[in-house]
Amino acid sequence: MRVTLKHIAKEAGVDVSTVSRVLNKKGRETRISPKRESQILEAARQLRYIPNSSARAVRTGRFDCAALLLSTHLACSYMPSFLLEGIHDELAKRDMHLTLAKLPDEKLSSEGYVPKILRSMMADGLLIDYTHQLPAQLEDIIKRRSIPAVWLNTKHEMDCVYPDNLEAGRRATQYLLKMGHRRIAYADYFFGYEDVAAAHYSAVDRCRGYEQAMRQAGLEPRTIRADAGRVPAGLEEVEFTKRWMSEPNRPTAVIAYWMTIALPIRQAALEMGLSVPKNLSILTFASESSGNGVLLDSGFNITAMVEPEQEMGRTAVQMLLEKIEKPSNALASKVLNFKLEEVGSCCPPSGKEH
Numbered sequence: 001m002r003v004t005l006k007h008i009a010k011e012a013g014v015d016v017s018t019v020s021r022v023l024n025k026k027g028r029e030t031r032i033s034p035k036r037e038s039q040i041l042e043a044a045r046q047l048r049y050i051p052n053s054s055a056r057a058v059r060t061g062r063f064d065c066a067a068l069l070l071s072t073h074l075a076c077s078y079m080p081s082f083l084l085e086g087i088h089d090e091l092a093k094r095d096m097h098l099t100l101a102k103l104p105d106e107k108l109s110s111e112g113y114v115p116k117i118l119r120s121m122m123a124d125g126l127l128i129d130y131t132h133q134l135p136a137q138l139e140d141i142i143k144r145r146s147i148p149a150v151w152l153n154t155k156h157e158m159d160c161v162y163p164d165n166l167e168a169g170r171r172a173t174q175y176l177l178k179m180g181h182r183r184i185a186y187a188d189y190f191f192g193y194e195d196v197a198a199a200h201y202s203a204v205d206r207c208r209g210y211e212q213a214m215r216q217a218g219l220e221p222r223t224i225r226a227d228a229g230r231v232p233a234g235l236e237e238v239e240f241t242k243r244w245m246s247e248p249n250r251p252t253a254v255i256a257y258w259m260t261i262a263l264p265i266r267q268a269a270l271e272m273g274l275s276v277p278k279n280l281s282i283l284t285f286a287s288e289s290s291g292n293g294v295l296l297d298s299g300f301n302i303t304a305m306v307e308p309e310q311e312m313g314r315t316a317v318q319m320l321l322e323k324i325e326k327p328s329n330a331l332a333s334k335v336l337n338f339k340l341e342e343v344g345s346c347c348p349p350s351g352k353e354h
Contacts, residue, residue, distance in 0.1 A: 003049045011043040019044075064096045066320055067123035069130060072104050077129045078153055078200075080289035086313020087127060094321065099123055103130075103138065125320045127152060131200050148323035150316050150331075155201050159323065160333035161316045165202040168305045168338040169209020172255050172283050175340065177217050180348045181253040181281065186210045187224040187265060188257035189231035189240070196225070203257065206285060210255055222251065237261070241268035245280075252349035253281035262302050266345075281346035285338075302345045305338040312336055 005023070009016045019040055021030045027037040068087065070077040091098055099122065125148035130138065142149050151160040169186075176184050186207055191199045196207075211221040224244050225231075231240045241264055245251075256262040262284035269280045276282055286304035315334050322331060 003044075003047045007047055008040065008043050008049060011047060012040045014040065023049075064094075065123040066091055066096060066098055066317065067126050068098055068100045069126055069128045070100065070102045071130050072102050076131060078131050079129055080287050080307075080309050082287075082289040082309035083129075083152070083313045086310035087317055088313075089310075090314040090317035094317075096124075125149060125324045127316055127320060129153065146327055148320060148327045150320045150323060152312065152316050156333055158330040158333060159319070161312050161319060162333065162335060163202075163307050163312065164335045164337055165205035166209040166212075168285070169206040169255075170213045171209075171338070171340065172206075172285075172305050173210045173213035176253045176255070176281060176283065176346065177213065179253075179281070179346060182217075182219055183222075183249060183251045183349075184210075184214065184219070184253045184255065185222045185224055185244075185251035186255045186257070187241075187261055189225065189237055189261045189264075190257060191230070192226040192228040194228040202285075206255075206257055224254075233260075234264075237264035238268045238271070241265050242272060245269065245272060245274075251280070253283070253346065256282065256284040259284045259286045259302065259304065266302065277345050277347040278350055281349070283346055286341075301343040303343050304341050306341050307338060308336045 005016045005019045008023075009019045012019065014036065018032060018036070021027055022032060022037050022040045023044065027040075066087075068079075070079060088098060126142065127150055128138075128142075129152045131152075131154045149159060151162075153162050154160065155162055173184060188196070188203060188207065191203045196203050207223055211223070214221040226240075231237050245268060254265055256265060262282055265280075266276055266282055269276050269282075274280050281303075283303045283305070286302075286306050288306050288309040315336065319331055319334065323329070
């Protein structure tokens, strides 16, 4: 049998309206004595009362819930554990919970299709982790229905939270320049020259930040990537690295787009008899969730620009709560800084290679 307010009222010897005020945390403002409030709460506990969230939503118009939207294609949604942790913890502070929906890209492209999470209100607002290759219809649906929404890890001028990959690329390069490096390369094995423009904005911005810092220092950038597509993972990455490291004027330092690119570069250097960092400094970008900490635990000490994942999750929830209160207000996007973790894979270049 479901326990109702009537059962609690009978157990505590009060009327239903008094129980309602106490359970809705309005006991003090309606001058219910602390003793009576404690008595009602104890009766609710003894009867194992569970609040009816549906009834509360009807009464208040709020679900105390945020919905997280993801793509069914893994490459188009990035949800590391620390990002999810930041979202969850910030919602929990507000006594809110999270629901998740994965949206099928193919159906979103179909005229007239509206997913259930957007057809009927099931949450107070949306956190959208749809980072690139976004179906235009999704944005259109959200705008037409005036749904409070904040975008994660993609670049929008308004209502968005994302890491500053352009500045992180500049900072990474400036860090090596200050050490005295002049032959600094940038390596991206994920996206070739033909497809980098359609990739996540970080693939463009990190490289662009590197190029800007190099040119500002009066130096020629050197970007290393395949002509098209990804360099096949594993041994082929190591062999690909050996080829460019065997060319004249080998770089004394390299910035890797992602931590899994830094590893074959390090392996190739070791196989070629090069010391890291004495002969080759390596700096990478890494995930706060599973990045540099995992590398360190594995014995791979690689200095990294670490993504602010928890901060991104917390900030997105804070913005969403503002949007829920004033849905028509557009909020300026929040741009977050990376953290540099120095763990010993970079040092000034040796004399003969400088």
